[in-house]
Amino acid sequence: MDDRFIAVDWGTTNRRCYLLDGAGTVIETFRDDRGVLAVGQQGGGPEAFAAEVAAIRARLGDWPLVAAGMVGSQRGWALVPYLSCPASGGQVAGALHAIDARTWIVPGLSDPRGDVMRGEEVQLLGAVAAGLAPPDALLCQPGTHCKWARMEGGAVASFFTSMTGEMFALLRGHSLLAEFLNGPVADGPAFRAGVDASADGALLKALFGVRASALLGLRAVGDSAAYASGLLIGSDVRGAGVGAGREVHLLADPVLGALYTAAIAQCGGRSHLIDSHAAFVAGIVQIRTQIWSLARDC
């Protein structure tokens, strides 16, 4: 029982807290909207984050705590420098930022060609650690900022980010296309037509076509959102070099997982859907094991 610890996946908007044992059994978990921005809006600063963590311990027990994600950014609890790729689980554990003797923040990763992540590295390393993905693999984490990571020998060798989800939200929320993008988004003929259309690479041109085709009656307005989603996800998948025979391990919720699975298949690739919560837990347990091991070595 005394190998219990708390893990926090602490993002910009939301966070998920886990009470785990050393084997990765989830004893208790909850999710709420106390993301980094919400804490920041109530004053922020180290005291605010310390108070948040005290509240988490009051709820889950007074255990050691490891937090990952935007909590380690300028807007978070402390600015933890990025660890440069390639980066293994051991290197990440060795670069933890200690708030105190029982509270740590996981560093984000940088790709020296010009990219950054905070939090996703735990899932990536955990997917391999738990045997959910092979040590050499292409992993994809769809979302607001979709991450594509090349794993080599179980380490994050390189990665890049596409602003696929954010772009869809921008178009739906603020663009001239907005009024055409209220329809449902699911795999189907309209989504697949969008994935097809993404092949010519001229995204700015294809996007305007969403509006024009609706105005001309060439596509039902209700199909436009699925078509635009296909365009964006198709561009993302092609931009990652996914083609004939390429395997992709997807860390995704069921909705985005289904869309990326369809787009990858349409581009000739094959995908494997991985439970991203299980990957996070495996990753944080691996890191926690390294902390204890490092502590024993001291």
Next chain:
Amino acid sequence: MDDRFIAVDWGTTNRRCYLLDGAGTVIETFRDDRGVLAVGQQGGGPEAFAAEVAAIRARLGDWPLVAAGMVGSQRGWALVPYLSCPASGGQVAGALHAIDARTWIVPGLSDPRGDVMRGEEVQLLGAVAAGLAPPDALLCQPGTHCKWARMEGGAVASFFTSMTGEMFALLRGHSLLAEFLNGPVADGPAFRAGVDASADGALLKALFGVRASALLGLRAVGDSAAYASGLLIGSDVRGAGVGAGREVHLLADPVLGALYTAAIAQCGGRSHLIDSHAAFVAGIVQIRTQIWSLARDC
């Protein structure tokens, strides 16, 4: 003196009114913010547009009037059907929508592959009519929605639209990149690096790199806006198939004209800058001449 007429380039946000003679001499002109949206906000409807035109005639004289642009859209004075490409000046003049015996709206054009324009067709046809561009040419009208038109025998053979300018505004106004995009946009090393980076076609990935490179100190934050502009304009130019030896006739203001000129040159093409006001005047004079000629034939 009795061949005078009024031309209105009546867009979404602004409009420009001209008092012209039959030879295209600009006797008087003014620009204001009484675009289609502004008229719509004060009630809209045919009466509102009729009142606007009465006010224009009160200022410029009680002459025949020809209006082009979004004034012919659902949000404008009357919904004028698109004329399908290929479309010559004569065909456009023959498809004018008559509000009354001395007031006309120019129809927009559609490309059957899925694109639309309203207003730009007058500049395109006028550029050729005035000898500012050859009858067979690739014309480009940079802006919020950049139009690329293929002219054949002086007619608009086909065209497409890129949402280049709108995308930049979306990113600067509403995206996670916003805080990095306040710097100046001009031709220079950062802009050209963006045009270079647009070559790999993965725009969603390159855009996120704007933020990541600034965070990692790989690019000065003050250079990020010029770099992002280069990415978008480079994508636009490449998406139009501009490569070695390709000639483009640009209908642009000096600022966008300079950026597109630089990007086209970097992609191996050559550009010629055309005065878009002169092209509009030439186009509307050509249409007006056709109206008078059609009237005589009846």
